[in-house]
Amino acid sequence: MSKALSIFDTTLRDGTQGEGISLSADDKLKIARKLDQLGVHYIEGGIPGSNNKDIEFFRRVQELNLQAKITAFGSTRRKNSEAHLDANLNRILESGVQAATLVGKSWDFHVHTALQTTLDENLAMIADSIAFLKQKGLEVIFDAEHFFDGFKHNKDYALAVLKSAAAAGADWLVMCDTNGGSMPGEVHSIVTDVRSQLGAARLGIHTHNDCELAVANALSAVQAGATQIQGTINGYGERCGNANLCSVIPNLQLKLGYEVLSAEQIGQLTNTARYVSEIANVNLPNNQPYVGTSAFAHKGGIHVSAILRDSKTYEHIQPELVGNKQRILVSELAGQSNVLSKAKEMGIEFDPANDQTKEVIQHIKDLEHQGYSFEGADASLEMLLRSANGDIEEKFVFESFKMLVEKTAGKSVVSEAFVKLNVGGASVYTAAEGNGPVNALDNALRKALVTYFPRLKEMHLSDYKVRVLDEKDATAAKVRVLIESRDLTSSWNTVGVSENVIEASWEALVDSIRYALIGETFPEADPAAEEQNQGLVNH
Missing domain, CATH: 3.20.20.70 (Aldolase class I)
Incomplete structure (x- = not known):
């Protein structure tokens, strides 16, 4: 005993x-x-x-x-x-x-x-x-x-x-x-x-x-x-x-x-570790045993294929015992098992015998080679898989954006973004200021859409990270931008890559909005709001 x-x-x-x-x-x-x-x-x-x-x-x-x-x-x-x-x-x-x-x-x-x-x-x-x-x-x-x-x-x-x-x-x-x-x-x-x-x-x-x-x-x-x-x-x-x-x-x-x-208490271990790290304002290492987000994450295709048959092949305990969960990562190391498992987790049906699955895997590998990373950007991955499966209704089409960043002596930098979209066949052109160019773009993008999709009032950008991918290229280096967004009940992560940090940020922002609008219905546009948006053309 x-x-x-x-x-x-x-x-x-x-x-x-x-x-x-x-x-x-x-x-x-x-x-x-x-x-x-x-x-x-x-x-x-x-x-x-x-x-x-x-x-x-x-x-x-x-x-x-x-x-x-x-x-x-x-x-x-x-x-x-x-x-x-x-x-x-x-x-x-x-x-x-x-x-x-x-x-x-x-x-x-x-x-x-x-x-x-x-x-x-x-x-x-x-x-x-x-x-x-x-x-x-x-x-x-x-x-x-x-x-x-x-x-x-x-x-x-x-x-x-x-x-x-x-x-x-x-x-x-x-x-x-x-x-x-x-x-x-x-x-x-x-x-x-x-x-x-x-x-x-x-x-x-x-x-x-x-x-x-x-x-x-x-x-x-x-x-x-x-x-x-x-x-x-x-x-x-x-x-x-x-x-x-x-x-x-x-x-x-x-x-x-x-x-x-007790079994119930130890099941709260992961939640406790993450709660304390949040209160202490210290990032919890992804690879921390038992409670880290990567503690039961699987990336290699051979590993994933095996754990789908029996999780004991590559997991020393059931993650749920400590309140954690198994994660399947999709990356340049991904095989068919990774994609199928991830798609199933997201409620997306893929036929394993279909050449489409192989094309998706190759597309992911090509994007990873360009600098994308989907391990920490599940929302972008889901948009990619849904698009490949024809399982998404695009709520808007991007046409153009312009940025104005002005600095005058003795004053703070002023950032203003101008965004033009096609929303349900209507051309919408808006402008917004922000605390920096990315915030200005975020504000302008949501301003253009909130008339049609009021749900966007509930969401906001909660984290923004930039990583330089080719340091040897100095200021011309390619960068990867990771954005975390939140609403009243959940959070999601998106990614963008470009030699231009604004373009990479825009890509991640657009994916974030697209993800937030999954399942949203397309209401009739408000004529008064439409007129207001059109009035911004000459702003």
Whole structure:
């Protein structure tokens, strides 16, 4: 029977020490609620009194009535002082938390160099601080900082630190690989040794990713007897980050058979990872295991052909177990299986025996050779497949556009776009200004169509990326533009390629509008609006 484990999330404390990550009090409260829904057992909220954000967080988090235990972080009392007079320990009490995480030195080198005190005084600092908080009714989690380095340098003293914490009443003894330099074999051996010496004490593990082994080290510690795992969502943290709970949790539960979360909770893992990345305003790596958009994406034709028969051929788990999904990519590596699978996903019928399928594949490969990329532009791919299948009604025909970009001394650049379309047999000519030429084009294009298709009022351009494809050609280089558009319920991506960034942008914009209008009916034009549009010809 598998052993139950406790997940300790420190995204809100250790995670915010990562470069480029800053969370407001509101952000931290939103993430705490999401972590609680995921089912983690402990949520470390920060350091009480260290800043106004953490003070506000600890005050407001009580109102959320979370199932997880909220913990506050702090260090042991100062040397040659008394625990009950220590401001740091008293701030933990004032925060109203159920549990406290106390960090103390376990490496004799740090005791002498960083604390500049004696080994005995360090043991007293640890014991006094834990005993004080226990007397006040708190659960105490002791984080033995630099434990593995300390153990390798002075085993007896590192063990003495844990024994001192246990004797003072610590509920958990957490071994920290603070510098992230330990190897999985070392971690397993040391935790095994500690387990044999401390008997029934509850052990935890806290690993950093400086050797890209934080997850492996956490798993090794659990296999050696640790039952609390500390880490962060998406591995956020100082330097190279912490153990990534988005990998730790499914590895423990789906691979090693430990009890961690319910099946329903682990099914929220992908959503949680992406939610936290959005709140933190940090892009989630596409290739992040388990939760990345590419974690179950298949591109090679041989792979796709096999997974269509049985997904186990190229997938180590069912992606739905962690809330992710299988994706079939269409690219220059695509075979017939890729196109057929993608078309089926989009509700487009292709006959495998038809030469049309081969022509579509070749057309895609030719476009990819020119610089197009459909892996991140499903909407453009769908328009291409629908056009090839004769399965689309074009709502408008492009005739021309002109751009005016004016810069005068002491004033901002003014961009204006003029667009001429044929919409249902009527010539429509509009003009619009924008924050730059692409925004002006976007505004003019939608202005020309919104009279006929009011749905376009609901959509907007939400992201815009340009990539230079031939850097050696400098300013004459071909560029690829990727555009993300959104409406009230969904988002979609389109692509354009040209030596001219405006033309590439226009191509992606047009595809975005075409995609938005799939399934839209063609109403009668409003004569008053038609007259207004025609009046712009002489603007």
